[in-house]
Amino acid sequence: MPSFDTHVTVNGVPQPATSGEPLIEVLNRVGLELPQVCYHPQLGPIQTCDTCLVNVNGELVRSCATRVAAGQTVQTETDAARTSRAAAFDKLLGNHLLYCTVCDNNNGNCVMHNTTALLKVEHQVTPYQPKPYPKDETNPFYRYDPDQCILCGRCVEACQNLQVNETLTINWEDPHPRVLWDGGRPINESSCVSCGHCVSVCPCNALMEKSMLGEAGLMTDLPLPVFHAAIDLVKAAEPSTGYGPILQLSETEAAIREESIERTKTVCTYCGVGCSFEVWTKARHILKIEPTHGPANGVSTCIKGKFGWDYVNSEKRLTTPLIRENGAFRPASWDEALGLIARRFREIRAQHGPDALGFIASSKCTNEEAWLMQKLGRAVIGTNNIDNCSRYCQSPATMGLWRTVGYGGDSGSIHDLEQAGLVIGIGTNTAESHPVLATRVKRAHKLRGQRLIVADLREHEMARRADLFIRPNPGTDFVWVTAVAKYILDHGLEDRAFIERWVNGLDEYRASIAPYTLAYAEEVTGINQDTLKQIAHEIVQADGTCIMWAMGVTQQCGGSETSTAISNLLLITGNYMRPGAGAYPLRGHNNVQGASDMGAMPNFVGGYQKIDDSAVREKFAARWGVELPQKAGLDNHEMVDAIYQGTLKAMYLKGEEMGIVDSNANYVDAAFERLEFFVVQDVFFSHTASFADVVLPASPSLEKEGTFTNTERRIQRLYRALEPLGDSKPDWEIIQLVANALGAGWNYTHPSEIMEEIAALVPLYSGVTYERLEGFKSLQWPVLPDGSDTPLLFTEGFPFPDRKARLYPASFIAPQETPDAEYDLHLNNGRMLEHFHEGNMTFKSPGITEKVPGTFVEVSPELARERGLESGRLVRLVSRHGDVRVRVLVTDWVEGKQLYMPMNTPDARQAVNRLTGSHTDLSTHTPAYKDTAVRMEILPEEGENPLPRVNHRYGHPTPQRGVEVERKWRRADYRFPGALEGRVQIARRVAPETSTPTGMGSDD
């Protein structure tokens, strides 16, 4: 609820309000049915439609753009207001044909339809005028129909100021304005990243998901001539019948649709931002993703969450268990597969002991499924050999935070990143790896003047937007971060009051960082001392600093040390315990936070309770009725080594493409071949599955219930939208079947029962219930038993006995594989916007694959010149660990002798991890993926550029402040509607050349 501090009088009744909020929000709260075609609460006032006019203190104004002030008297039903609103809407109808009955957007939420009904429009005065442009159907996911476009500008506002991709504009000065992509390019040749913001906020059918077209309505798949005839029929009827009966017909049709269209709330299954939305389905057809008010994302999505769902109905889905027989796989029944698993697991445990088995949980699956996987390992088999893929990315960040502040999670919410005075991104390609989270930073930077510093090897989008972009030498972030901290302490710029009250260990820390002078940092990192001083001063001057970091930091030999250094820097500058500040180790997978929270780790049970703590084991034993093994198990890296050592004989892995995403993939693949028994559970027959003895078909997120925990520690529910395909099953059901085949006697009938057990045993989740997470509700851990949660951590101190944080002396661990004479190039790798991780799900989307068909290696223009390379050339990259053949993309995103390969590939032979080694972060065993040296052999074959011209990277954005409605107001044919009615003075309403019209409440 908003906090009210004033009142306005609406139609004679005082109403509570908040100073400065848009007046329209008050009117909506009161429940007045006021038209508001262009207004969208998450976009703010756009002021293009004029349909929200009301009288304020006797003057006709736009209620969306009028800010609440004490003493306002508002009248919504004066003749002037009513007729002006009607006149404004009539103008909009001149741009839009009402063929609702045969329109795929007629689903009860079309703003044009609903406003026609609300205003009881019977006949339109302004004749409909088609625009002299064809539809643009070039984008694989959505199309633009200029003839239906009412020029409200919501899409432009969303693209410019919410997504901040800055692709869309409206050419207001043109005789026939329309929405433009990159100033007039076909959509598919523009900078559009297919995030879908514009489509989601379009109030009508001008922008529509192609998956809706011809699918949503009862009569919307009519052949084109019949479709046009139907429209003509409606137009012919309108003069005699009026719109009333026509709308009635379309509403009846919409009501019938309701019976076949399901709208199910779900949570995105890709990255850790945790966008939530409704998925609309008709039988198994996914009509669209409809984001409205997700707690992490609002209306926002990226290409994957909005359009990347083809994998769910892919023909490549596994639909039955498979058993390897004579070197080939054959379909099997569930009973046979489970019987075989139980027999082999029992045999191996009997012969070699429980620690001969290992379990890999999935950070793509739900919390409840991660919980059951570790319970299976610990309580049924009797081993702590359990891990999840946070080992591949997040563990060092968690380690750094545990050492210093006690909780291994983001300090606050995405909202805090938005509020910060300064955001620093280190080793994070945020706009591609966490796209919706990045939009909030881009928005604050563009509209609010937030400062942005980026440290990375590549000049990606965030680097280009940054106020300061630095390129430290690979693997040296620890040094510059610590040098900045030392400079701050040396010059007395630290937050002394904060440190005295809340931080231990200053003296020891100060002594430990003595070697990290600015001069030393310049020598090691290549960043000059003045720049480092500037960073120090930016931090101490900012009204709150958030540091976000990702795999560029963690996937190094010193990932834990650098993460610790980041947290130390935040501590000495007082950037914890307050909104708009703190540490943001951006979590990669949708549920990588949750998989770790659930104790799918070798040394912790749920909630990071130590397995070697007898009180913890007793608590679990009391609930589970079995003793837990005491000794910490093997992590996934150690499991691979144990296979080679012959001590690990069997593995049960679910939802992880470990054979491609673990480093030194050749070594890992060869390990899998040595396993005596290997069970892989997945949605697809993955590369890893090809090594299995039994493959179990799992169901993806849309086919099950459960919860995910995002990077903000936000726990959210997903609901079943589709039945499991074929004989596939939700992972939690499969794990229970395996456990029961081993004699466990589990009896969970719904994931909520698993969550009840989690809440009872895991203090961080103690107040979590499915009821408290109903619909779009969410909770951010720690959640107390009464259900109160913690959007901002540490507000009352740190989770240590004296409630004080700890400065932790850390030291620089240099990269191991710096280039040398033989391997002369540094190879970096990471995600791409379009694909998620290795791409097993996103390569099932033809649209996404059109944008990025495969992998490649980025080569700098200078290196390309030196070696005589052009985009498309085939090269062989050779490291100490393997080789790949891959095509070159020449780009200035990389510089000098640094290369970059995306980690996604449809061909396991080309996976970047054929090149990476087995060396790891010392504290957590996270592979040092980013620490790889290669040489490049140029092969004779030339070919196509591996990044097609339809990729957004070739586009030319057209940044502007928003929809720029003033340009519309300056058009000769524009009149303020009140002026049209002659009830107000035209002279007072028409926009002068350079300013906003007076009396229109425009204070934006």
Ligand code: SF4
């Ligand atoms: S980037 Fe493309 S899909 Fe996203 S809002 Fe802009 S135009 Fe629309």
Ligand code: SF4
């Ligand atoms: S395409 Fe854009 S300007 Fe046109 S109606 Fe949709 S949101 Fe409004």
Ligand code: SF4
């Ligand atoms: S991939 Fe991430 S940013 Fe994109 S929609 Fe899904 S959760 Fe949101």
Ligand code: FES
């Ligand atoms: S809602 Fe469009 S001008 Fe206010």
